[in-house]
Amino acid sequence: MSQNNQVRKQSSSKFHSGFGALVLFIYLLSSNLLLAEEDFLDPSCVPVSFSSMGTERLRDSAFPDEISISLSRSKSKKWRVNLFKAFVHRSANIAPEYKKKFKAKINWIDENKKCSDTAKIRITGDWKDHIAQNSSGNFYSSLAVNLKDENINNVVKFKLLLPETRNADNEILSTIIFREFDFIAPETRFINVKMEDSEDLYLYQEVPAKEMIEAFLQRESIMVEGDDRRIWDMVPFQDSNATVDGEWIESKSFALPENGSWADNPISRSITLDALTLINKLFFNYLIDGHRQELITIEALKASNQLIERESLFFLLSKLMSGSHGLLPINRKFYYDPLYQKLVPIYYDGDIEIDKALSTSAENFASSLPAHYFPTQDIQNAINNFSNSAFLDVVFDKYKKRGGNFPRSKIENAFNHYVDILTVMQNNASPENEFEKDGFSAEINLVEYLSDRTKGTFEFTGFDISKNQYSHCKISLSNSNLNTQCSHLQGKDISEVFKKPTSEDGEAIPSIGNFSISSDGNLILDNGIRNIAYTSDIETSMELNVPAGQTHFLSFSGEQTPLPLEINIVSEEENGQVGRVVVTGDVPDGATFNFEGQSTIIPTEIRYNRSLVTGCLSFFDGELSNLNVHVNNAACEDGVNLVRVNGTVNLLDIKNIGADAIDSDYSDLTFKNVIVSSAHNDCIDLSSGTYRIESFVAERCQDKAISVGEEANAYFNLVDIKNSQLGAVAKDGGYLNVSDGTIDTYGNCFESYRKKQEYNGGAVITSQALLNSCGLKIFAQKGSTIEAY
Structure with missing residues (x-):
């Protein structure tokens, strides 16, 4: 048995109740403990307290x-x-x-x-x-x-x-x-x-x-x-x-x-x-x-x-x-x-x-x-x-x-x-005759480059986009003629490109990225064709079909889009790829986004694409006002992903998701109504921000119905959770407050613990009545806390 599980089986929970009888209650708590399957780290030195919870790293006061x-x-x-x-x-x-x-x-x-x-x-x-x-x-x-x-x-x-x-x-x-x-x-x-x-x-x-x-x-x-x-x-x-x-x-x-x-x-x-x-x-x-x-x-x-x-x-x-x-x-x-x-x-x-x-x-x-x-x-x-x-x-x-x-x-x-x-x-007036560079060349004439630097050769690693392979190349100049020798890197040798590559003699050589060498001796640095589409002229009503593998950006520039705005999105799926949509900028008041996918099967363990997008429908860097979102069938790490956005969300209605239904990071949001049905992982995962949820209804969450972590503050007014593995979890500096509602889970109703080294534990506060109604199925790791009022 691992040390973590040994700790978890001990009566290490910290629980406070205004009703007293603490020692007796901890004994009852230990005897009713249900163990979750998720691994967690040993408790950190400093136990969490409500005064230390917050979205900012408290470096000034606690260092x-x-x-x-x-x-x-x-x-x-x-x-x-x-x-x-x-x-x-x-x-x-x-x-x-x-x-x-x-x-x-x-x-x-x-x-x-x-x-x-x-x-x-x-x-x-x-x-x-x-x-x-x-x-x-x-x-x-x-x-x-x-x-x-x-x-x-x-x-x-x-x-x-x-x-x-x-x-x-x-x-x-x-x-x-x-x-x-x-x-x-x-x-x-x-x-x-x-x-x-x-x-x-x-x-x-x-x-x-x-x-x-x-x-x-x-x-x-x-x-x-x-x-x-x-x-x-x-x-x-x-x-x-x-x-x-x-x-x-x-x-x-x-x-x-x-x-x-x-x-x-x-x-x-x-x-x-x-x-x-x-x-x-x-x-x-x-x-x-x-x-x-x-x-x-x-x-x-x-x-x-x-x-x-x-x-x-x-x-x-x-x-x-x-x-x-x-x-x-x-x-x-x-x-x-x-x-x-x-x-x-x-x-x-x-x-x-x-x-x-x-x-x-x-x-x-x-x-x-x-x-x-x-x-x-x-x-x-x-x-x-x-x-x-x-x-x-x-x-x-x-x-x-x-x-x-x-x-x-x-x-x-x-x-x-x-x-x-x-x-x-x-x-100062600007001189008109000053030289100003208008761009950076992506092509390097290797003959000229090596002629100016005649000592040695140019040796490098990278990905040859013309041959679709990782290569280790050695280029020299002889009588104005290029001598190019490139070897194909395979298997473990590929890792050389991403570390600190060296020549056979042990000399440092660069990894230059994506390249090709043209027939006339030019080294071309180019990231190739990206499967990305952009739309900035957004109409009042819009139908959007997103091909499999494409990331489609909808960019709101600040100019007022006529109301009401409704965007209907169909995500195509093929060969394990899905179409994704990223919304950036300030979204018009009351806008509605409807997303329809094809399945909930995620075919790969890599849960993000080349743009580091994890959601099927994502909102980045903007203000939201009474946003409405409907998602059905999403084969992504997140059905809806909200990152660095602030404001209000009127409705999130999310169904049939391959992993997390809702994921939010670095945001300050108020959700009026959240409804989730069937998520293969968490129903809502909140990190590094402040979140207020007036009504939360979730069923068939195969992991956690509510997950709060990475120093997020989350306040749930009314919850209705049923047929889910776990109820509400606070971890890694997360603070979770659940005021009222019902929780019916197969596992624990509430948990708090530490999972990542860079954070401490989690803290939950809820009503005694809600704890009693779920049969006191809770777990608080030592150094974390669950408190009742």
């Missing part, structure tokens, strides 16, 4: 002030020896062989409770400024930490950096500023760390990973980054007397997946290839244009916005804060959004100096940032924020809570100077 790291006696000695060897090694950088992982124990205090976990730690950082000696003579270093079972404020992987390696206070402040502009940036703060009989101040910074992406209301997807392996493998870092051709290094350094393990099935691999194709198109253009500074130059900013979400604003903020280091190709990181087929910038390691701009007059600084290269809304957006005292209040408050030392006046002076610079930019 520990100190972390203690200890190793066993034998590991401690090996750690010290390894650290010393790394420091005295002849190389200027920290050699890879000293970045081995050590098993350690991590201790911290969370909400006045002592917590501990096993972790893997290692030295992190490129240069040896990441290793130092304290006043006691002990060596210490920047650390990468990976917790085994627990999380610290929803984070599992993080780094503890020597503050001077990231410009200390500047890094904390800059991450806050980027986050307040709605850019992805890692949580960063000062923290005391005790290790090996010494105590030192570190910068805590989360690692770009699933938890960080989801905190910014994005689904887990591939992230890509500049590949710096060739730089650190070069001879000069091993021998200070050697020299190297920097242009040659750059000509072979492109981008690679940050989280390549995510690409573990054919669809996620296709998404990863799409991302690599976009980013490496930018890298090729960077090299061809002869740039030696930012990956995206100022002349190309407007064009880059077509491929990178708000790149021009990201560039502008980085420049204002003197963070050009973070714009260099090898330092860039991006999240790929498959829905909109765009890269999203991630701020990381900008080496920012927040007030460096003060040493240059606004006029001189603005002269390096000609306004016509930026969309006007970017400049105005930055002015609006930096000139707003409320914005300064928010930034300074968050900065102080993270241990920042700068006085408010220093930040205010920097913001005022930014506004001066931006105002000069705004007022």
Whole structure:
């Protein structure tokens, strides 16, 4: 029997009732316990409480002030020896062989409770400024930490950096500023760390990973980054007397997946290839244009916005804060959004100096940032924020809570100077003869490319769309003739494309994404034909037939569509593919969507498509007002999927669904009437948002009738659940309140537990009468709670 099931069989439930007799009731509860089949993790250190439930990650109030790291006696000695060897090694950088992982124990205090976990730690950082000696003579270093079972404020992987390696206070402040502009940036703060009989101040910074992406209301997807392996493998870092051709290094350094393990099935691999194709198109253009500074130059900013979400604003903020280091190709990181087929910038390691701009007059600084290269809304957006005292209040408050030392006046002076610079930019006339790049070439002439970089060959991996196969190619130039050798990758060798590929000699080579090589010697980067259709001119009454395998986007641009709006959708199905519809933008008041599928049989375990769409009918990024939805027969992971939408839903009438009937993420919604009949999984699954459901009727839910998780808050006024496996479940920081109704299930009426490492347990509150009516069939894992009133 697993440890989890052993825990579940114990009387570990936490149950509170205003009627008293707690001890007796727990005994009765244990004897009536019905076990669900779903696996769950051991309880987290910190039990959930109603005060800790919420849609925001409570990083400001609950973050520990100190972390203690200890190793066993034998590991401690090996750690010290390894650290010393790394420091005295002849190389200027920290050699890879000293970045081995050590098993350690991590201790911290969370909400006045002592917590501990096993972790893997290692030295992190490129240069040896990441290793130092304290006043006691002990060596210490920047650390990468990976917790085994627990999380610290929803984070599992993080780094503890020597503050001077990231410009200390500047890094904390800059991450806050980027986050307040709605850019992805890692949580960063000062923290005391005790290790090996010494105590030192570190910068805590989360690692770009699933938890960080989801905190910014994005689904887990591939992230890509500049590949710096060739730089650190070069001879000069091993021998200070050697020299190297920097242009040659750059000509072979492109981008690679940050989280390549995510690409573990054919669809996620296709998404990863799409991302690599976009980013490496930018890298090729960077090299061809002869740039030696930012990956995206100022002349190309407007064009880059077509491929990178708000790149021009990201560039502008980085420049204002003197963070050009973070714009260099090898330092860039991006999240790929498959829905909109765009890269999203991630701020990381900008080496920012927040007030460096003060040493240059606004006029001189603005002269390096000609306004016509930026969309006007970017400049105005930055002015609006930096000139707003409320914005300064928010930034300074968050900065102080993270241990920042700068006085408010220093930040205010920097913001005022930014506004001066931006105002000069705004007022300057735009030169008419300035060069402005209007796009990025998708074709690279390999003869010209290799002629300019005559050392070595061009070797890479990717997916050859002309041959429909993964390939490892080696291209060389001899007397102006191309010699192309490509081998077909199969089986386990395919994984090479999504990790960190190397040549036979062990040299780093890129994964360039989707490509083909034309007969005239051009390398073409292209994601090929996508089975996607778009409709933006939406009529009052609309009949829509969606072919199997197609994703059809209905986009509301904000212009008023005549009322009443009714859209009838027929989804075709063939060879395991179904037609899907994605609705984006603000949907007109009272709109009705009718979706008719062909079956409920989902033929594959991969529950999303190349756009990362899980629903047969999905609503993304908009306002809903009295929406009406009818769905019958849906062979998708979700019958209806609602993502990043707010407003009111009048009716969801969902029948015969192959998995979850309704799934909502990152939303704030009020549902007036929800009716579900027959779902092969959950009838409603609510995550990361706030939800109010006035009336919920569900029958024949083969898993959970109600599932609330990932720190969602859900309030059900009246429920009528029958002939279902489980009733209402709160997990992973989810808070569920059920006021009244009836629940008739084969299994437990209520459950609360922990399933994912990055979250704690769940919390349920309901009426004593509702609990009694379902025969007290409940389960609350230790650290989770079910309470009655």
